[in-house]
Amino acid sequence: MNMKRMLKIGLTGSIGSGKSTIAGLFRVFGIPVYIADVEAKKFLGDPEVIRMIVEMAGAGVLSPDGSIDRRMLASLVFNEPARLTTLNNIIHPRVRGHFFNWIEGQSGVPYIIQEAAIIFESGFYKMFDKIITVAAPIEERIGRVMLRDGLKREDVMARIENQWPEESKIAMSDFVIYNSDTDLAIPQVLEIHKTLMGISEAVIN
Numbered sequence: 001m002n003m004k005r006m007l008k009i010g011l012t013g014s015i016g017s018g019k020s021t022i023a024g025l026f027r028v029f030g031i032p033v034y035i036a037d038v039e040a041k042k043f044l045g046d047p048e049v050i051r052m053i054v055e056m057a058g059a060g061v062l063s064p065d066g067s068i069d070r071r072m073l074a075s076l077v078f079n080e081p082a083r084l085t086t087l088n089n090i091i092h093p094r095v096r097g098h099f100f101n102w103i104e105g106q107s108g109v110p111y112i113i114q115e116a117a118i119i120f121e122s123g124f125y126k127m128f129d130k131i132i133t134v135a136a137p138i139e140e141r142i143g144r145v146m147l148r149d150g151l152k153r154e155d156v157m158a159r160i161e162n163q164w165p166e167e168s169k170i171a172m173s174d175f176v177i178y179n180s181d182t183d184l185a186i187p188q189v190l191e192i193h194k195t196l197m198g199i200s201e202a203v204i205n
Contacts, residue, residue, distance in 0.1 A: 006103070006106070006200075007110065007111035007130065007196060007200050008111070008112060008128050009111050009112065009113045009128060009129065009130050009132060009196065010116070010119045010125055010128035010132065011026075011033075011113050011115040012115070012116055012117065012119040012120065012133055012169060012173075013135060013136075013166075013169070013179075014135075014141060014160060014163050014164075015117060015145055015159050015163065016136065016141030016143075016144040016145040016156070017134040017166075018144070019115050019117070020035070020115065021179070021185070022115075022177055023115040025189040026189060029189075029193050031109060031111060032106050032113070033115055034102050034112065034114045035115050036095055036099070036114055037115075039095050039098055040092075040095050041070070043094050043095065044067075044068045045067065049090060049094070050066075052090050053073065056086050056087065056090075057076050057083060060072065073087075078155070078159050079158060081162065088118070092122055092124070096124065110196065110197050111129075111196050111197075113132075114128070118163060118164075120168070125172070130175065130196065130199070131172065131173045131175070132175040132177060132192060133166075133173040133177070135166055135170060135178050136179045136180050137180055140181060141156075142157070142160075175192045177192070
C-alpha cells in the first residue's frame with residue numbers, strides 16, 4: 001500500500017466526550033491509533049522541554065525530583081491563556097514530528113487515526129483527510145472528568161472554556177459520534193469505519 005495515499009483521520013472532541021473509548025473501538029477493527037495527548041506527556045520528560053517550561057512558568061512547576069509536576073502545570077496554564085498558548089507552542093511541534101514518523105511505520109491498513117483534544121484549536125486539522133468529532137452533553141462531560149481526574153467543577157469548566165465549543169467542532173467535522181450515556185457508540189463507529197474503508201479503496205484504486 002502506498003503510504004502517501006493512506007487516509008489520515010483526525011478524532012477529536014471536547015474534554016470528557018469519551019475520545020479514548022471511541023479510539024479503542026476503532027482499534028478493535030485493526031486501525032492504528034496515535035494518541036496525541038499520551039505522546040505529549042512523554043515530551044514533558046525531555047530536558048529541553050523542562051527548561052522551556054520552567055522559563056515560562058517558574059521553578060514552582062517542578063516536582064522535588066526535577067520532573068514536571070503535571071497537576072501544577074495544568075493549574076497554571078488553564079487559568080492563563082497566554083501560558084497555555086506558550087506550552088502548546090513548545091509541545092505541539094514535537095508531537096507533530098513524532099506523529100509523521102509514526103505514520104511511516106504503519107503499513108497494510110486502509111487508514112490511520114490521530115486522537116487529539118485540540119485538533120481544531122492547534123490548526124492541525126488541515127492535514128487530515130477526514131475529521132471525526134465525539135460529542136456528549138456538557139453535564140455528562142463535566143461529571144466524567146470530575147470522576148476521572150478528581151477535579152472540582154470549576155477546574156473542569158476552566159478547561160472546557162479553553163477549547164472550541166462543541167458545536168463549532170461538529171460544524172467543521174465530516175462525522176460525529178454521539179457518546180452520551182444513552183447513545184450506542186459501537187454502531188456509529190462501525191458505520192463510519194465502513195464508510196472510510198470505501199473511501200480508502202476508491203483512493204487507492
